[in-house]
Amino acid sequence: MEVRARLIATRLPEEPAAAVVVLHGGGGRRGTTVVSPTQPSVLRMVPIAKRLAHAGRGRLAVFRLLNSTRGWNPGRTPVDDVRWALERLRTEHRLDVPVSLVGHSLGGRAAILAGAHPSVSSVVALNPYLYATDGDTDLDGRSVLIVHGTDDRVADPAIAAAVSHALERSAHVTFVRVRGGKHAMLRRHHLFDGLAAGFVTTTLLGAPPRGALADVLAGRAGTDV
Numbered sequence: 001m002e003v004r005a006r007l008i009a010t011r012l013p014e015e016p017a018a019a020v021v022v023l024h025g026g027g028g029r030r031g032t033t034v035v036s037p038t039q040p041s042v043l044r045m046v047p048i049a050k051r052l053a054h055a056g057r058g059r060l061a062v063f064r065l066l067n068s069t070r071g072w073n074p075g076r077t078p079v080d081d082v083r084w085a086l087e088r089l090r091t092e093h094r095l096d097v098p099v100s101l102v103g104h105s106l107g108g109r110a111a112i113l114a115g116a117h118p119s120v121s122s123v124v125a126l127n128p129y130l131y132a133t134d135g136d137t138d139l140d141g142r143s144v145l146i147v148h149g150t151d152d153r154v155a156d157p158a159i160a161a162a163v164s165h166a167l168e169r170s171a172h173v174t175f176v177r178v179r180g181g182k183h184a185m186l187r188r189h190h191l192f193d194g195l196a197a198g199f200v201t202t203t204l205l206g207a208p209p210r211g212a213l214a215d216v217l218a219g220r221a222g223t224d225v
Contacts, residue, residue: 003034005081006066007088011053016061018098018121018204021085022049023078025105025129026070033070042066044184045104048126048193052102055197059205061095071106078110086119098122100200104185105129105155108146112167115139122203124196127183128163129155135166144173145199147192149181150224174199176216177224191225 010022026041035042045064053062067081082101089095098121103111108128115123115137122143146164148157157177164175176195178188185192191212198213209217212225 003068005068005084007085008037008064008066010049010062010064011056012061012063012093013058016056016095016097017059018056018100019061019063019089019095020049020052020056020100020102020200020204021082021089022052022062022064023082023101023103023107023110024064024067025103025107026067027106035066035068035070037066039070040184041105045107047189048102048104048196051193051197052200055201056205060200061089061093061097063089072109078106079113082110082114083117086114086117090119098204100124100204102126102196102200103128105183109134112137112139112144112163115142115144115171122200124199125160126185126192126196127152127155127181128160130159130163132159132162135163137167137170139167139171142171143199143203144171145176145195146173147176147178147195149178149183149185149188149192151180152183154183174216175223176212179224195225 024042065085099119100122101111102124104126108125111123124145148160201207
């Protein structure tokens with residue numbers, strides 16, 4: 001039986017100005033394990049999707065992507081699922097609008113690696129599980145926000161910082177360290193969510209940045225919040 005990815009609408013206005021695809025993380029399992037809508041890595045992204053929908057004020061179409069399988073399988077990776085989702089936005093939902101990818105952990109990696117798709121204008125990676133070679137990705141002028149908790153023991157903040165620096169060769173990159181933030185984003189989750197929502201509305205809708213994001217973009221907060 002072929003396992004398919006699923007695209008779930010959090011909010012779908014009649015005439016959105018832009019769209020967001022929210023990408024979950026989650027480690028792999030032996031064999032081909034189907035993603036469950038109730039697994040923690042998926043549920044973790046529900047409040048982020050809702051916050052994005054609220055911040056969009058009826059101008060953002062917000063979707064959550066459930067990958068075809070858990071983890072990063074060589075036969076079909078989350079990047080393939082993201083590309084499938086972007087094509088489905090155009091063909092199924094008739095959305096020919098700028099898109100932002102917002103991902104956590106392996107979803108953050110998928111967002112970066114799929115970010116060169118023509119539909120994508122901006123990328124947000126939250127505690128992304130990255131490899132040093134991911135910095136070789138050519139994102140060709142796109143806006144990228146990487147947010148990483150300093151106390152993450154699953155995904156290495158140092159690798160994220162190095163990838164962020166490497167991506168600056170082709171993209172407009174902002175790297176933020178969240179003091180005390182851990183991988184699951186439960187601690188200081190309002191900051192992770194708020195940075196993501198603010199960056200998306202700024203890059204897609206032209207909204208002025210506020211709060212911690214405004215301080216970071218203006219250089220008042222450095223890279224630590």
